[in-house]
Amino acid sequence: MTSEEIILAIKDIIQTIAPDEDLSELKTDVRLRDQIELDSMDFLDIVMELRKRYGVQVPEEDYKELATLDGCVAYLTPHMQGKTLKVGV
């Protein structure tokens, strides 16, 4: 998966968790928490969706790597290799 696709994948997951948020203006280098309302339960949901959709298991000690979209790309790129983007599921 490319960096753009990973961002799309994450945004699509966030959209299912926070259906009322507008994600079009999200900056990739600013903490997600500081741009939209995401609490620790929401981060857990992102982790669960990654496992469900892409079979990617993020261990608890790595949750902090997902704080920004850039962080997501950096952390997930090796894990998402060869996986196909699933949006709107």
Next chain:
Amino acid sequence: MSDTRKYYKGSTDGKAPFHGDPLEGIEAAYDVVVVGSGLAGLTGAVILARAGRKVLLLEQHYNLGGLATWFKRRGGHIFDVSLHGFPAGMKKTCRKYWTKDIADSIARLDGIRFDNPQFRFDTEFTREDFVHKLQTVFGLSQTAIEGFFAELAQMDFYSNSGETVGELFERHFPGRNDVHRLLLEPISYANGSHLSDPAIAYGIVFGNFMASGVYTFSGGTDRLVKAMKAELERLGVEIRNRVQVDRILVEQGRVRAVVAHGRTIACRAVLSNANLRATVERLVGQEHFTPEYAASVSQVRLNNSSCQVYMGLKEGESIPFITDLLFTSSAARFDSMELCDLHTQSRTFSFYYPKTRPGLERYTIVASTNAHWSDWNKLTPEQYEAEKAALIQRTLTSVEQYVPGVRTKIEHVEAATPRTFEFYVQSPEGTSFGTKFEGLKPSMTMHEQVRGLFHAGSVGIIMSGWLGAANYGVIAANKVDAWLHSLVEVNA
């Protein structure tokens, strides 16, 4: 009081006997067996089902919901047991993990009132209103109030100083028992917190709870639990009531099966929603845990239990709107021990108007107090009946002060005690709110002891109440799912 009014025995009136085999037709093996259908068990089950896991949910009672329950009595009375109020966050939790319909039925309470010898007012139950009251009613300075809130906000789960709630209050508001009462009394009713509990547990709960109002479920607990059941069925969860799980079988440090009704049902994971201590000591057996862990669990203190008095108004009778939730006490000073006393003068009233169950023109009132198991358990049958009757009388006298003449409108009244709660959900000592703070760690690390064994349910004060239990179900289900995922990877 009329002679026709009926007192139910409470701790002995029947769970209905079952007919036939409640496990008929189940499969030989599941990915995960969820033991218990409290809000943590139900919510854990829904997450695992959505993750595509094969789930069996076993509940010993004939209803689902655990303490989130209701019961009916002749005369068209429906009583809710734990629908007094929950924090705003429940709406988001239901929206994300349950259904839009469930979330949309969550409505804010219109009225919350305190009435005790130290203060008396209505409150919005929001952060702003508490600040306002602390200034105008209690005469505190803005700096003192902000200092307190600032400290709560930066309290961190991992930096537990060992300070108690009482010490925290005394540091910020020395000698102000009235302020301590305002800050703790509602939370004591919501999760059994005492002045002697760790300040950290209080800090975490306060921010969620006394911040943006109190909410309820429109349609009543029965409607909520039925909607949850329907969603679980839609997702293919196999649900069986009246099934007591007797054992969780562990071999070589790993969960293999549960035993219920003489059957062994294979599974790769168990999510236990039974009480923490019951899970370790009764269902699994201490021998399957390290001695240190088993010892730490046996030392976990249970939280207190409750008493309730349920009052149903005769069909056609009504009362004017007073408030929804009333924290009342005639005790001169606030004291955590007084709150749990056998003859406590402190109780909450929940008033249920037709808006609770739209379409039904009915009124009910439920009084709740905190209570100790030991006070009620040691009574002889005669003493027990006498104490229950006295509790009912005290409650009726109290409610008359707020709703003059209501006694004559009440058609059905009955009381529940710690023994009633123990009987219905099998929580040791009838605990209403799980365990004290120290229960959190063994609950969260159970799977490190026995692979495939997870716990979710009221523990540690912070994971208690409807919202805490539901969210904990999600947290635990995430771990269960990760474990099942890791098994697939190994096999592949």
